[in-house]
Each structure stands twice: as C-alpha cells, then as structure tokens.
Amino acid sequence: MSKLQAPERTRIALDAMGGDYSPEEIVKGGVAAAQDDGMEIVLVGPEDIVRAELGKYGSTNSRISIVHASEVVAMHERPVVAVKEKRDSSIVVGIELLKNAEVGAFVSAGNTGAVMTAACLALGRKKGIGRPALGAVFPFPAGPLLCLDLGANSDCKATSLVQFAHMGSIYMEKVFGLENPRIGLLSSGEEDTKGSQMVQKAHKMLRKAKVNFIGNVEGRDIARGIADVIVTDGFTGNVLLKLGEGIGEMLLDSLRAAVAENPALKEASDLLEPTFQSVIRTLDYREYGGALLFGVNDNVIVAHGRSDADAIKNAIMAAKLAAEQGVAGAMEG
Amino acid sequence: MSKLQAPERTRIALDAMGGDYSPEEIVKGGVAAAQDDGMEIVLVGPEDIVRAELGKYGSTNSRISIVHASEVVAMHERPVVAVKEKRDSSIVVGIELLKNAEVGAFVSAGNTGAVMTAACLALGRKKGIGRPALGAVFPFPAGPLLCLDLGANSDCKATSLVQFAHMGSIYMEKVFGLENPRIGLLSSGEEDTKGSQMVQKAHKMLRKAKVNFIGNVEGRDIARGIADVIVTDGFTGNVLLKLGEGIGEMLLDSLRAAVAENPALKEASDLLEPTFQSVIRTLDYREYGGALLFGVNDNVIVAHGRSDADAIKNAIMAAKLAAEQGVAGAMEG
Numbered sequence: 001m002s003k004l005q006a007p008e009r010t011r012i013a014l015d016a017m018g019g020d021y022s023p024e025e026i027v028k029g030g031v032a033a034a035q036d037d038g039m040e041i042v043l044v045g046p047e048d049i050v051r052a053e054l055g056k057y058g059s060t061n062s063r064i065s066i067v068h069a070s071e072v073v074a075m076h077e078r079p080v081v082a083v084k085e086k087r088d089s090s091i092v093v094g095i096e097l098l099k100n101a102e103v104g105a106f107v108s109a110g111n112t113g114a115v116m117t118a119a120c121l122a123l124g125r126k127k128g129i130g131r132p133a134l135g136a137v138f139p140f141p142a143g144p145l146l147c148l149d150l151g152a153n154s155d156c157k158a159t160s161l162v163q164f165a166h167m168g169s170i171y172m173e174k175v176f177g178l179e180n181p182r183i184g185l186l187s188s189g190e191e192d193t194k195g196s197q198m199v200q201k202a203h204k205m206l207r208k209a210k211v212n213f214i215g216n217v218e219g220r221d222i223a224r225g226i227a228d229v230i231v232t233d234g235f236t237g238n239v240l241l242k243l244g245e246g247i248g249e250m251l252l253d254s255l256r257a258a259v260a261e262n263p264a265l266k267e268a269s270d271l272l273e274p275t276f277q278s279v280i281r282t283l284d285y286r287e288y289g290g291a292l293l294f295g296v297n298d299n300v301i302v303a304h305g306r307s308d309a310d311a312i313k314n315a316i317m318a319a320k321l322a323a324e325q326g327v328a329g330a331m332e333g
Numbered sequence: 334m335s336k337l338q339a340p341e342r343t344r345i346a347l348d349a350m351g352g353d354y355s356p357e358e359i360v361k362g363g364v365a366a367a368q369d370d371g372m373e374i375v376l377v378g379p380e381d382i383v384r385a386e387l388g389k390y391g392s393t394n395s396r397i398s399i400v401h402a403s404e405v406v407a408m409h410e411r412p413v414v415a416v417k418e419k420r421d422s423s424i425v426v427g428i429e430l431l432k433n434a435e436v437g438a439f440v441s442a443g444n445t446g447a448v449m450t451a452a453c454l455a456l457g458r459k460k461g462i463g464r465p466a467l468g469a470v471f472p473f474p475a476g477p478l479l480c481l482d483l484g485a486n487s488d489c490k491a492t493s494l495v496q497f498a499h500m501g502s503i504y505m506e507k508v509f510g511l512e513n514p515r516i517g518l519l520s521s522g523e524e525d526t527k528g529s530q531m532v533q534k535a536h537k538m539l540r541k542a543k544v545n546f547i548g549n550v551e552g553r554d555i556a557r558g559i560a561d562v563i564v565t566d567g568f569t570g571n572v573l574l575k576l577g578e579g580i581g582e583m584l585l586d587s588l589r590a591a592v593a594e595n596p597a598l599k600e601a602s603d604l605l606e607p608t609f610q611s612v613i614r615t616l617d618y619r620e621y622g623g624a625l626l627f628g629v630n631d632n633v634i635v636a637h638g639r640s641d642a643d644a645i646k647n648a649i650m651a652a653k654l655a656a657e658q659g660v661a662g663a664m665e666g
Contacts, residue, residue, distance in 0.1 A: 076524045140583070141583070141587060141590065154527070154529045155530055186572060188487060188572060189638075194487070195568060196487045196566075197487075197488055199568070218575045219572040219574065219577070220582070221579065222576060223579045223580065223583040224579065224582075233529075234521070235528060235569070236568070239521060239552040239569055240552060241552065242552030242553040243552030243555060243576060244576075246557065247556065247616065249553070249557075254474060254608055258608040264604075265605060268605050269601075269605065271598055271601040272598060272602065274591075275587055275588060279587050282583075
C-alpha cells in the first residue's frame with residue numbers, strides 16, 4: 001500500500017508584475033489565496049523583486065513558489081511588439097507554464113492585449129474562433145449573466161459577435177448547466193433596425209445561427225434576467241463594465257454624504273450596508289474575480305488593471321474554479 | 334395706459350402620438366405641465382384622439398390647445414422615408430410650428446431618427462455641424478455633466494465627435510457659465526492607444542481642436558466630476574444611458590428584497606429613501622427630462638420612448654428652460 005497522498009492541489013500561475021499596483025498588491029493577493037489548502041501559487045516575475053515582496057509576509061508558505069521572468073510588459077506597450085520582443089516577460093513566461101501544463105490556469109492584471117496575444121500565439125485558438133473575447137459572469141439577483149466581449153477587441157466584426165454567442169452558449173450550458181441558453185445582442189433598441197451597422201449585421205447573422213437568439217437587448221435589460229448571455233463589441237463592453245464600477249462608488253459616496261449631513265441616518269445606513277455591498281459587488285467584476293479569455297486553448301484569467309490584493313485573490317479563486325472544471329476544455333463545442 | 338398684460342407664457346409643442354405610452358401618458362403629462370401658470374401646451378396629433386384624451390381631465394385648461402396632425406410615425410419606421418411620406422404626421426407638424434415660431438420648443442417621445450430628420454430638414458443645422466447629437470446634462474453630486482451623443486447617430490465618424498465637443502463646450506459655457514469646460518473622450522482606457530480605431534482618431538483630432546480636451550475618460554470616471562462634457566458615439570451613449578436606468582431599478586429591487594426578507598430593515602430603508610431616489614434620479618434621465626438635440630437651429634427635446642406622464646412633464650419643463658434661455662440661439666459659437 002502506498003502512503004496517503006497529499007490532497008491534490010490546483011496550481012495557478014500569477015503574473016506578479018501586471019497591473020497598476022504590482023508587485024505589492026499582486027503578491028499580497030497571491031499570499032492570501034495560498035491560505036487555501038487546495039491551492040498552489042506560482043508567482044512569475046523578477047526573482048529578486050518577487051522575493052522581496054514575499055519577505056513582507058514572514059515565513060514562506062510551501063504553497064507559494066517563484067518562477068523567474070526578467071522582463072515586464074508595461075500597460076501602454078503595443079501588445080504584438082511587446083510579446084515578440086519580451087520573450088522573458090512575466091506574461092510570456094506565465095503563458096508558457098500553462099502551455100507546458102505546469103499550472104492549471106494563468107492570472108494577469110497586466111496589459112490585456114499582451115496577455116491575449118501571448119495566449120493566442122502559445123496556446124492557440126479554438127477551432128472556428130477568429131478573435132478571443134473576455135467574458136465575465138455577473139451574479140445578478142435575477143440570475144447569472146455572461147457578458148462578452150468586455151474589452152479584448154475594441155473593433156469587432158459581426159462574425160466575431162456570432163462566435164462570441166456560440167462560445168457563450170456552450171459555456172453557460174456546460175459550466176452553469178443551463179439548457180439552451182438565451183443569447184441577447186446588446187443594442188440601442190429592440191427593433192432589428194436599431195444599433196450600429198455592425199450590430200444590425202450581427203442581428204441578421206444571429207437569427208440564422210445555431211444558438212437560442214432572443215434578439216436585441218438594451219442597457220436597461222442587462223440586470224433583468226431576460227438573457228443568459230449578452231454579446232457586444234469589446235469597446236462597448238469595457239465602457240459598460242467600468243460604468244458599473246463608477247456607479248457603485250457613486251452610491252457609496254451618496255450614502256456617506258447623506259450620513260455626514262444627518263448623523264441620525266448612520267444606523268439605517270449600517271443596517272443596510274450588506275444590501276449595498278451586494279449591489280456594488282454585483283456591479284463590480286473586481287469583486288468576483290477577473291474575466292475569462294474565451295476562445296483560447298487553456299484557462300487564462302485577465303484581472304482588472306487596478307486590482308488590489310482582494311481583487312487578485314478573487315481572480316485566483318475564479319482561475320481555480322476554471323482549472324478544476326476544465327472550462328477551456330469544455331468549450332470544445 | 335394699457336390694461337395689465339397677461340404674464341408672458343412659454344408655448345411648447347408636444348407630440349401627442351410619440352412614445353410607447355402615447356397618447357394616454359403624453360397627454361396626461363401635458364396636462365400636468367399646463368398646471369404651471371407660465372406655460373402653454375400645444376398638443377399635436379389627430380384632433381379626435383387628442384380631444385378624447387383631454388376629455389378625461391374635465392374642463393379644458395385654457396393653456397392647452399390642439400393642433401391637428403392626421404398621421405403618426407411609428408417607432409420602427411425608417412426615419413427619412415417616414416418624414417418624407419408623412420407630411421401630416423405629429424412630428425413633422427410639430428417641427429413646423431417651431432419653424433414658424435409659433436412655439437418656443439418641440440418635445441417628442443417618438444421615433445428619434447424621424448424627429449432628428451424632420452428637424453434637420455425644416456430647421457437646418459448649425460454651421461459646421463454635419464450630424465446633430467442628443468445630449469443631456471446629468472446632475473451628478475460631483476457636478477453637472479453633459480453627455481453627447483446619447484443616440485442620434487449609431488455610427489459616428491471621428492469628425493462628428495470633434496463637433497460634439499465644440500457644441501458641448503459652448504453649451505456648458507453659455508448655459509452653465511463654466512469657463513473653459515473640460516472635454517473628455519469616452520474610451521476603454523486612459524492611454525491614447527486605447528479604444529476603437531474611430532476613438533483613437535478622434536483623440537488625435539481633439540488634441541488639436543480649440544477645446545479644453547482633457548483626454549480619454551473611462552466608464553468609471555463618468556460620475557466623478559473630472560470632466561464637464563463627455564463625447565461618445567450614439568450607440569455607446571445610448572447603451573450607457575439605459576444601463577443607468579437598469580441599475581437604478583436593480584438597486585430598488587435589491588432593497589425591496591432585503592426588506593421583504595427582514596422586515597426590521599423597513600424603517601432603515603424608509604429613512605434612506607430620499608438618498609436612493611436621488612441616486613436613481615441622477616442615473617435616469619427620464620427623471621429630469623429628455624435630451625436636447627444639439628446642432629439644429631431651434632429647441633428640440635427628445636424624450637425617452639418609454640416616457641410616462643411624469644417623464645413627459647419633466648421633458649416639457651426642460652423644453653421650457655431651453656426656450657427661455659434661448660439655448661439653440663446661444664449655440665451659435
């Protein structure tokens with residue numbers, strides 16, 4: 001008889017140098033995630049810098065390791081150039097770990113375009129997918145909603161939106177167990193004559209596609225549970241995503257101002273705090289962990305560029321789930 | 334000595350047949366607005382239908398009159414065709430009243446494209462303006478923010494965004510008294526390499542334009558008071574606008590659900606009600622009255638297609654303000 005095996009752990013590679021608050025907040029988030037017994041974190045970045053950050057947290061957790069990468073891709077760099085020239089960057093090295101099956105997922109809050117480019121080059125795209133998309137599931141009270149693209153492609157063709165619809169449909173079916181997921185096309189009106197030329201074309205194509213297309217949905221429908229997947233171009237998706245963030249902050253600011261003006265409201269505000277926080281969490285994808293890169297052959301999670309340690313921890317948890325569920329594999333159609 | 338003159342009134346033409354809840358809610362909103370002594374409402378639509386609606390409100394107010402228009406432009410009709418073929422529609426007749434200076438502003442919750450087309454044809458565009466835009470001022474706690482385009486043009490060229498910036502700058506200077514209004518370009522990142530090809534081109538052009546261009550702003554910045562004017566294409570603007578509506582409703586639903594689950598929260602929720610309502614009002618432009626059509630030679634207000642009587646009343650009040658301030662005239666540059 002063999003000895004009892006250590007419980008199987010999910011290894012996640014984390015880009016220690018990506019995002020506005022790297023490496024401090026990234027490493028802090030990685031350390032927090034490694035508190036989970038079932039998790040192993042591989043920090044990717046310049047060893048001296050990462051080690052110095054890790055040093056802040058005392059004795060090294062055996063579930064955290066470092067893989068050295070000497071270069072860093074900055075947020076403003078042109079993705080294709082950066083990925084080709086910086087072969088020893090934390091993004092390229094992290095994606096290589098994934099390619100070599102040394103980890104089950106890769107998480108980065110760095111240059112989104114560079115992550116996408118590196119993933120396409122090293123991991124390859126799914127069959128039939130021209131452009132990958134960033135997607136996230138929003139836990140609205142009316143039901144979970146997958147939105148994509150949230151920013152991988154600022155300019156989209158109608159054919160890409162149809163591909164996003166197919167990927168979204170498979171994802172919600174396989175990961176959330178929904179039968180025949182309802183696909184909506186984000187537009188400026190219900191009628192098929194509404195929207196940009198591209199959106200009108202996508203509408204026509206989706207009518208013929210093998211997905212359960214329910215037609216156009218408007219901004220006001222997003223939180224209503226009328227669709228399971230909403231497809232849009234990456235520009236609109238990204239602007240919407242960040243508006244949600246801003247509105248959450250405005251809501252909190254308004255409450256604080258009301259309490260400051262009338263301290264008698266403090267108790268009421270405290271009582272309702274959990275409700276506000278749940279609304280804000282729903283609007284803010286930093287809260288529940290990054291967006292999944294749909295359309296590449298492995299699990300890549302893009303966290304918000306402004307991620308703090310909590311956001312990174314949440315993104316790692318989402319990556320763990322993706323790795324354990326074999327999300328990228330499930331997307332084979 | 335002459336007799337005492339009646340107080341001067343502002344006459345507003347109201348499209349009785351426009352919007353999803355016409356004619357009932359439109360006429361009801363018009364009747365409510367006419368309670369204001371300084372206001373005169375001209376209802377435009379089929380006389381029998383409008384008179385029957387007015388009949389619901391008892392004795393006729395002398396400040397309400399009807400101008401007959403036998404046709405109606407439906408929401409789904411192609412604007413240019415509808416305006417050319419339906420010369421006796423409430424939209425075309427209402428715009429003609431404005432052109433002939435019989436009213437100080439025209440309000441419609443009808444087919445936006447048709448209102449814009451009729452306005453361009455009958456009133457003409459401002460010098461140097463290729464495409465008019467819909468703009469509304471959001472009363473954020475951090476300061477008023479003019480957003481345009483909110484849906485007049487689903488496809489925009491970079492040159493149009495520059496024109497929107499010029500119009501927005503003049504408006505905020507002349508109507509809100511701001512010196513050198515700060516103009517932001519809505520994009521998916523701060524860097525000038527972010528955004529669609531069109532947005533990147535607009536960024537370059539705005540750098541050279543004679544406006545106080547502060548660069549790209551993201552969705553999260555909208556409520557923050559970092560800009561006085563935000564320009565975007567009509568597709569993105571419209572989606573954003575309607576998302577605000579949806580989020581307001583989600584917030585209220587979440588509060589109701591929390592109170593239903595725990596009745597002890599009822600009192601707290603009631604106490605904070607004014608705060609929630611003010612946040613929701615800020616997000617929902619129906620609350621403060623329609624969008625102004627920027628770039629045409631008179632005051633045209635486009636109300637939300639789903640306007641109820643309150644929204645119509647608010648839109649009329651906004652129209653009154655525009656007429657009294659001579660907003661369209663002030664925009665001469």
